[in-house]
Amino acid sequence: MMCSYCGCADFEVVGRLMAEHEHIVNHLGALRGGLDDPVRRRAAAEALAAHLTPHVDAEEAGIFTVMARDELFTDHISRLCAEHDELDELLARVADGEVALYARFEDALREHIDREDNGLFPAAAIHLGGPEWDEVDRLTTTARGVA
Numbered sequence: 373m374m375c376s377y378c379g380c381a382d383f384e385v386v387g388r389l390m391a392e393h394e395h396i397v398n399h400l401g402a403l404r405g406g407l408d409d410p411v412r413r414r415a416a417a418e419a420l421a422a423h424l425t426p427h428v429d430a431e432e433a434g435i436f437t438v439m440a441r442d443e444l445f446t447d448h449i450s451r452l453c454a455e456h457d458e459l460d461e462l463l464a465r466v467a468d469g470e471v472a473l474y475a476r477f478e479d480a481l482r483e484h485i486d487r488e489d490n491g492l493f494p495a496a497a498i499h500l501g502g503p504e505w506d507e508v509d510r511l512t513t514t515a516r517g518v519a
Contacts, residue, residue, distance in 0.1 A: 385434060385509050386493045392427045393485045399423060400478055407471040417467030424463070426516060428456045431488075434512030438504050439496055452492065455484045 399420040406412030432453060440449040462477040500508070 385505070385512050386496065389427070389431060389435070390489055390493065392423065393489060396420065396423050396427065397482070397485065400481070403466070404474065404478070407466075407474055410469065413469075413471070414467050417463055421460075421463060421467075424459070428460075430512045430515045432456065433515030434508045435492070435496055437511055438500065438508050439492065442499065445492075445495070445499075448492065452484070452487065455480065455487075459484065 399416070403413065403416040403420055406416045436449050436453065439445045459477065459481055462473055462480060466474050466477055496508075
């Protein structure tokens with residue numbers, strides 16, 4: 373899943389976001405395994421959301437904010453933000469018992485991560501300079517509430 377060809381993961385913030393993607397995907401098994409048990413399903417969905425929500429907040433506050441300043445990326449960033457909203461909605465609906473939506477959620481999550489890991493992040497590695505990466509890191513850190 374993680375891009376290994378362009379070196380974008382060498383940027384600390386991108387490497388961290390990609391590692392979080394892997395961690396989020398790893399939580400899918402617990403959700404999939406708990407679909408038929410309301411208590412397990414809810415707990416697995418909450419655990420996944422506990423990783424997904426701060427990740428999304430950091431992405432949108434940092435790399436998305438800086439990249440969206442260039443009109444070349446504005447539409448793509450808007451699409452990724454809309455996908456974040458769709459993922460939140462689908463996960464909540466699965467947690468609430470609409471288990472038939474699980475496959476759609478997993479597919480959407482994996483496709484979304486692929487667009488970031490193999491599209492946006494490599495583009496950022498090429499497009500952004502040092503001061504912009506410093507800003508991405510600062511904004512990301514602030515969004516995470518880390519001093």
